[in-house]
Amino acid sequence: MDPIKTLDFGNWVSGSDEERQSFAKDLHDELVAVGFVKLCNHGLSNECIDNLFQKTRQFFELPPEEKQKIAYIPGPTLQRGWSTVGSEKSATLDSPENISHDNLEDAKQHFDCGAAEDVKFPNKWPDAHVLPGFQESVEEYFDKCQELGLRTMEALEMGFNQPQDSLLSRFKSHASQFRLNHYPALPVQRLTDGLTNRLWPHADYGVLTFLVQDSVGGLQIWDNINQSGFLPIPCNSRYEIIVNAGGTLQRWTNDFLKAGLHRVVMPDTNQKDGVVPERFSLAFFLHTARSTSAGPLPSFVDKDHPALYDEITTFEFERRRTEQTY
Numbered sequence: 420m421d422p423i424k425t426l427d428f429g430n431w432v433s434g435s436d437e438e439r440q441s442f443a444k445d446l447h448d449e450l451v452a453v454g455f456v457k458l459c460n461h462g463l464s465n466e467c468i469d470n471l472f473q474k475t476r477q478f479f480e481l482p483p484e485e486k487q488k489i490a491y492i493p494g495p496t497l498q499r500g501w502s503t504v505g506s507e508k509s510a511t512l513d514s515p516e517n518i519s520h521d522n523l524e525d526a527k528q529h530f531d532c533g534a535a536e537d538v539k540f541p542n543k544w545p546d547a548h549v550l551p552g553f554q555e556s557v558e559e560y561f562d563k564c565q566e567l568g569l570r571t572m573e574a575l576e577m578g579f580n581q582p583q584d585s586l587l588s589r590f591k592s593h594a595s596q597f598r599l600n601h602y603p604a605l606p607v608q609r610l611t612d613g614l615t616n617r618l619w620p621h622a623d624y625g626v627l628t629f630l631v632q633d634s635v636g637g638l639q640i641w642d643n644i645n646q647s648g649f650l651p652i653p654c655n656s657r658y659e660i661i662v663n664a665g666g667t668l669q670r671w672t673n674d675f676l677k678a679g680l681h682r683v684v685m686p687d688t689n690q691k692d693g694v695v696p697e698r699f700s701l702a703f704f705l706h707t708a709r710s711t712s713a714g715p716l717p718s719f720v721d722k723d724h725p726a727l728y729d730e731i732t733t734f735e736f737e738r739r740r741t742e743q744t745y
């Protein structure tokens with residue numbers, strides 16, 4: 420059974436008042452209880468998703484020298500361009516405290532970008548003649564996810580009984596980010612030695628994440644209801660979108676809603692001749708304007724629920740988290 424419930428986004432976009440209210444309530448309830456929901460009828464066409472998976476594969480198949488031209492140099496800047504296998508250390512994020520992180524590896528490479536109009540942290544693209552259509556495909560997908568993200572926030576605002584536009588107005592300008600993930604094929608033994616994961620347990624930093632995964636498997640989410648451990652998430656269709664709550668939403672709600680903890684490990688099936696096949700995923704992180712508060716919203720703080728988080732900007736929150744991983 421799939422631990423994540425699927426909601427029909429069509430009910431929000433074009434449903435009756437009753438259907439819209441019920442969508443907003445389900446979205447709220449599932450995010451609070453589980454930390455994750457899946458969306459169908461989300462408006463991203465199968466062609467758009469297929470096209471981006473194909474372009475993503477082409478990007479990671481480029482020779483390392485080409486990718487190196489747009490490598491992310493860790494420093495006082497946001498992640499843009501290519502990060503090589505193992506460069507990001509996700510074990511430092513939310514893995515149990517009692518393990519030593521120093522020799523724990525991520526078996527993953529990725530490509531990051533922000534909005535086309537983000538002049539403060541400009542994107543890095545491979546040359547168009549090396550990878551024709553890549554930039555256009557990524558930008559088109561980015562814009563569609565941003566739109567989907569805003570509409571989902573609108574529903575969540577209703578689900579939370581927040582005044583209309585009070586949350587949505589925080590996204591008028593935005594610092595959303597998009598990541599293409601590639602987990603190379605590797606021997607089963609590498610993923611079972613306890614030192615390597617495709618992606619270690621972590622919660623994302625933004626408000627909401629919109630994730631599309633291929634059918635290889637290995638994604639797991641923390642069982643927030645029974646606290647029993649990690650639960651495998653099947654890919655019923657590569658066109659479904661998994662939505663999870665990020666750290667900013669956890670801060671805003673003063674822990675009323677916990678960011679969904681997840682990881683990518685060896686798939687239950689799908690190994691062949693001792694090798695785990697390669698895997699791709701597309702992760703869109705919905706972020707607010709950078710100057711927005713990442714402190715708890717007033718309606719989640721009272722004398723029984725004192726503020727658990729300091730009053731910093733969402734940008735500062737992201738910077739702190741990114742710094743941890745390199």
Ligand SMILES: O=C(O)CCC(=O)C(=O)O
Nearest residue numbers: 598600632638683700702
């Ligand atoms: O590959 C996946 O399914 C998850 C990716 C992810 O969690 C991330 O990029 O933050």
Ligand SMILES: [Fe+2]
Nearest residue numbers: 621622623681
């Ligand atoms: Fe994630």
